[in-house]
Amino acid sequence: MKQETFGRFEVGSCSRSTELQEERELIQNPNLNPGSSSLSSVVNECKKRRPINFCQEEEEERSLKKRRIVQDTTIPEWLVNVMMREEINGYDPKLILAKKLYKSDIDKVQSRLSLPSNQVVTSDFLSEEESRVIYEQSVLKNRTEGLSVVLVDPLLKKHVVDLRKWKMGGNWNYVFVDGWNQVVSTNTFKVGNVYHVWSFRSGGGKLCFALVPPRNSSDSGHGGSSSGLSSR
Structure with missing residues (x-):
């Protein structure tokens, strides 16, 4: 899957390998505390990699502003x-x-x-x-x-x-x-x-x-x- 970098974030789907890594950690160590630093780092990394559609949000905002001005x-x-x-x-x-x-x-x-x-x-x-x-x-x-x-x-x-x-x-x-x-x-x-x-x-x-x-x-x-x- 093609990924593009926007600052410190990657624009695209959450890495499947990261999700699998998270699942493996939980399976291998069921007693792993969800709040532990190891799991937290995985979850945080996954959150960072969630899709961020900046262009669409900016376009919608511009469109709303244009509609307000016309009205x-x-x-x-x-x-x-x-x-x-x-x-x-x-x-x-x-x-x-x-x-x-x-x-x-x-x-x-x-x-x-x-x-x-x-x-x-x-x-x-x-x-x-x-x-x-x-x-x-x-x-x-x-x-x-x-x-x-x-x-x-x-x-x-x-x-x-x-x-x-x-x-x-x-x-x-x-x-x-x-x-x-x-x-x-x-x-x-x-x-x-x-x-x-x-x-x-x-x-x-x-x-x-x-x-x-x-x-x-x-x-x-x-x-x-x-x-x-x-x-x-």
């Missing part, structure tokens, strides 16, 4: 309805990330929603000019305000918030500030809630975001009809 990036009907509103006429939707709410995200003293950079799925949602504005405010500090954007909350209310970048834990994360407390006051967010953050453009090209509620949500404030879309 997550499907544009939700809720968002489509929001974008089709006459006063928005949105286009170019992009999934930014799935955001799990933490206590700090809904704390009015913190007054911000963080979007961790290492969780961002799509990074090209900003135009060159928008990136420049955020850079000047966040890094160069020569602007007092960040990028003004529209945020549609799960209750279909429109808010104007500031998009900036803050250095948090050694990483530069996007954050919604000025106006975020109003979003928190309007909604009934709870720690642990998960919302998908999407970006899109209004008919005039303005950058907008939406906190899309879970698809299985049924109440009017989380996934209901978009007919109640209004500004705050």
Whole structure:
């Protein structure tokens, strides 16, 4: 039988000779303690030689990841309805990330929603000019305000918030500030809630975001009809 070496392990069937050796030891010495070092070494060696199909496991893992991405990036009907509103006429939707709410995200003293950079799925949602504005405010500090954007909350209310970048834990994360407390006051967010953050453009090209509620949500404030879309 063909055997291939992977590090210290051999990929293939457990050696038949090893199994026979183990059986012979037990037959020749029936009083042999199963926990003895001699038998243990044989058993351990056999375990080391068990088939290890790394390629198949890696392929299955990659396949699962691909399926998750395809499912997550499907544009939700809720968002489509929001974008089709006459006063928005949105286009170019992009999934930014799935955001799990933490206590700090809904704390009015913190007054911000963080979007961790290492969780961002799509990074090209900003135009060159928008990136420049955020850079000047966040890094160069020569602007007092960040990028003004529209945020549609799960209750279909429109808010104007500031998009900036803050250095948090050694990483530069996007954050919604000025106006975020109003979003928190309007909604009934709870720690642990998960919302998908999407970006899109209004008919005039303005950058907008939406906190899309879970698809299985049924109440009017989380996934209901978009007919109640209004500004705050």
